[in-house]
Amino acid sequence: MDYIQVQGSGPLHGTVSIQGSKNSSLALLAASCLADATVTLEGIPDIYDFRVIRQIGKDIGLQIDRMPTGEMLLDPRYIHSAVIDPGKASAYRASYYFVGALLAKFGKVTVGFPGGDDFVSRPIDQHIKALRLLGAEVTFFNDYYIVEAKQLRGADIYFDMITSGATINAMLAAVRAEGRTRLYNAAMDPEVVDTANFLNQLGAKIVGAGTDHIRIDGVPFLGGGTYTVIPDRLIAGAFLMAAGMKGGSITVNNVIPEHMGSCLAKLREIGMDLEITDQSITAHSTGKLRATRIRTGMYPGFATDLQQPFTALLLQAQGKSIVTERVYPKRFNHIQQLKRLGADVEVRKESAFIRGGTPLKGNWVHATDVRAGTCLLLAGLIAEGVTRITGIEHIERGYENAIQLFRSLGANVSLQSLHVEAENMSQFQ
Numbered sequence: 001m002d003y004i005q006v007q008g009s010g011p012l013h014g015t016v017s018i019q020g021s022k023n024s025s026l027a028l029l030a031a032s033c034l035a036d037a038t039v040t041l042e043g044i045p046d047i048y049d050f051r052v053i054r055q056i057g058k059d060i061g062l063q064i065d066r067m068p069t070g071e072m073l074l075d076p077r078y079i080h081s082a083v084i085d086p087g088k089a090s091a092y093r094a095s096y097y098f099v100g101a102l103l104a105k106f107g108k109v110t111v112g113f114p115g116g117d118d119f120v121s122r123p124i125d126q127h128i129k130a131l132r133l134l135g136a137e138v139t140f141f142n143d144y145y146i147v148e149a150k151q152l153r154g155a156d157i158y159f160d161m162i163t164s165g166a167t168i169n170a171m172l173a174a175v176r177a178e179g180r181t182r183l184y185n186a187a188m189d190p191e192v193v194d195t196a197n198f199l200n201q202l203g204a205k206i207v208g209a210g211t212d213h214i215r216i217d218g219v220p221f222l223g224g225g226t227y228t229v230i231p232d233r234l235i236a237g238a239f240l241m242a243a244g245m246k247g248g249s250i251t252v253n254n255v256i257p258e259h260m261g262s263c264l265a266k267l268r269e270i271g272m273d274l275e276i277t278d279q280s281i282t283a284h285s286t287g288k289l290r291a292t293r294i295r296t297g298m299y300p301g302f303a304t305d306l307q308q309p310f311t312a313l314l315l316q317a318q319g320k321s322i323v324t325e326r327v328y329p330k331r332f333n334h335i336q337q338l339k340r341l342g343a344d345v346e347v348r349k350e351s352a353f354i355r356g357g358t359p360l361k362g363n364w365v366h367a368t369d370v371r372a373g374t375c376l377l378l379a380g381l382i383a384e385g386v387t388r389i390t391g392i393e394h395i396e397r398g399y400e401n402a403i404q405l406f407r408s409l410g411a412n413v414s415l416q417s418l419h420v421e422a423e424n425m426s427q428f429q
């Protein structure tokens, strides 16, 4: 078993170039199935979820090749099947996009239930509602479901809550439907806009992405093209937070600062200095931070995916902070692990109450999901002694090369294998 070893580090300094967005990439890769010609995608990160998509691509005939220069060449012209293996579908979250992307061409898609990070409840009722309104029939089985539609027809769809996944999926299904679709109460996330921009470049007619009302006029044909995925605002945010853990100065390059408004405002509020240019952000910190309250929300609110690294950062802020999770009220698996390091945090209902400034001590901890992994990595930087993080497969779902990047900033982080260390285990039990 591999684990990440983190040892208390001094202030971090340096520059990191931010990879393409995981959540956008997963949508664009599936969306490529809608095209009738080859598509080139630039900036797709080499993460675990992408490798699963590659296997799905092999199964269904979607040709995916990475060029020596890094871009992905996708050829959807020879897709021969719309059956997505249940095991592969449940190996990551965004497999549901294959439904929206394949339904118009094939009339029937079979797919397993989505996996991804486990926050107790991640329903897909809004995806199903949208597909049904567009004219599809959905039948559920034990570990898969079938979506069928002889002809998708445009519809007015009101989402009962703001959901980025269902907004993107409905957009994918509507792009080749007959007539006009209107999405109300749509998610405004940059990943929704990125998917719409990509589809429009292929010839789709989508207006309003980035607002809560999206209009889609169906088209019978989509061409090919070249498109660059947006940078990962969530990874960029986590690196800026790393600068605050012990003081230091970190620059993130290849970012779109406008995507990070709520995160940047909160970093300033707790006492970090930021220098922002068109494509980079530098965070400076003396290590002295003020306590605060955050409440997660859908974009442009404070991202739930930044809640965990921000919680680690607040362990350094003098006083009492409160983190309230409104998107996934039970997304607090990382708190139990932080407590193993000695953190003074209590969860009550959908809030975590943090008393900052309590010294941490290294221990074995488990990353239950991708952002919990980031949180534990940051916490390990301030803990005395050695922190060992298992569950690194979760971290690999989001990060291309987390360990190298943290090392390049001066963090004492390394990948270890348990069999090498077995004889030294007793001191950590």
Ligand SMILES: CC(=O)N[C@H]1[C@@H](OP(=O)(O)OP(=O)(O)OC[C@H]2O[C@@H](n3ccc(=O)[nH]c3=O)[C@H](O)[C@@H]2O)O[C@H](CO)[C@@H](O)[C@@H]1O
Binding pocket: 023, 024, 026, 093, 094, 121, 122, 123, 124, 125, 126, 127, 128, 161, 162, 163, 164, 165, 166, 187, 298, 304, 305, 326, 327, 328
């Ligand atoms: C692959 C991907 O892009 N994952 C992101 C996506 O997940 P995902 O697309 O799964 O999350 P959604 O935006 O759909 O979820 C937002 C909220 O809507 C609820 N909901 C969603 C769909 C539905 O059918 N019914 C329903 O009730 C969810 O429980 C949640 O409370 O957005 C989340 C919220 O920003 C992020 O944490 C994930 O990183």
Ligand SMILES: C=C(OP(=O)(O)O)C(=O)O
Binding pocket: 022, 092, 093, 094, 115, 116, 117, 305, 370, 371, 398
């Ligand atoms: C929740 C996340 O991912 P997914 O939706 O892919 O599980 C995340 O990236 O934090």
